Amino acid sequence: MQRYRNWYAKLLRFYPRAYRERFGEGMEQTFNDLCRERAGGGLFCLVLWTFSETSAAIIRENAIMIVRCSMNRGSTIFLRVVISLIAIGALAVCIFPLPRMFAREAAKTPDTAYLVYFFLGGAYVLAIPFFFGLYQTFKLLSYIDGDKAFTELSVRALRHIKYSAITAGILMVAGIAAIMVLSAGTGEDIAGVVMVGLIMTLASSVVAAVAAVLQKQVQKAIAIKSERL
């Protein structure tokens, strides 16, 4: 039981500092009381439930705090600059090195050049959800700055981010599958390409999951706000 208590204390560190200082001790005590009550049986289920419930609350409190801070200072400017730089960088890659790289590959294997161009097309299709997701993130940040963080607008932006991440992930998986099928029996070394693809798939899954959780928490926060508490 002591182990669970230590884990819970560690989990509480993810709360905003002010909140933790205010309620951390009480929450730990309450968790200990709950554990003691269930010491006879069902402790594991209780721990699992409490951890997930508290994690959701941590995300919510952090989101509320970030929004409060950024409304005071307009600190989303930094994030907006970062997103703009990512977008510009990705656009530059799409325009210059990407076609050149594919053209070089195609020149190496003229017989299967059409396949190389097929994948180049795929990369540009993949860029659509990527840029759309970035644009929606940019929009979300401007909502936060404009005091519209907990509105249906940001829920919509988060939903769009989630869907574009899912779309990117699906495209990536399809691309990996296509590479594996096409290279089967040719003896080509595709481990590197597949690895990069898998990492990018993982990244888009993480983005989708975070957007989904945030969307739910913002919806909850809207409910709290509309009911005034």
Next chain:
Amino acid sequence: MTYIRDGYSVRGVQKDKSHTPLTPAVLHILLALSTQERHGYGIMKEVESDSEGKVKMGPGTLYGSIGRMIDAGLIRESDKRVDPDIDDERRIYYKITALGQATLAAELERYREVVAIAKKKQFAWNSLAYGV
């Protein structure tokens, strides 16, 4: 001033609608604190027994709501003392404020009005079977 209606009375309390409607969590916490001061775990247990186990509140929801309720002036920290029924650790007790009582009264009044409307419309629970 005594406020009496339909056999329900709250002494010395005026209705305050500025915070209603309340979230279920806030309503349950106010109800739990309406009879006596309690600490976090005490509130959780009271809510569970009040609702016959239907409402289960985790520490995240509980303390999130407590924070917002303190900020809104509905409850306040009472003092830090030992609960002899549990152990010898000192716990913070929470207490309902006059504004909290007034808000609870207004919320219960609102619920009563809603139920009265439903009764007037002769709403029967089995009508749910028709997909209402």
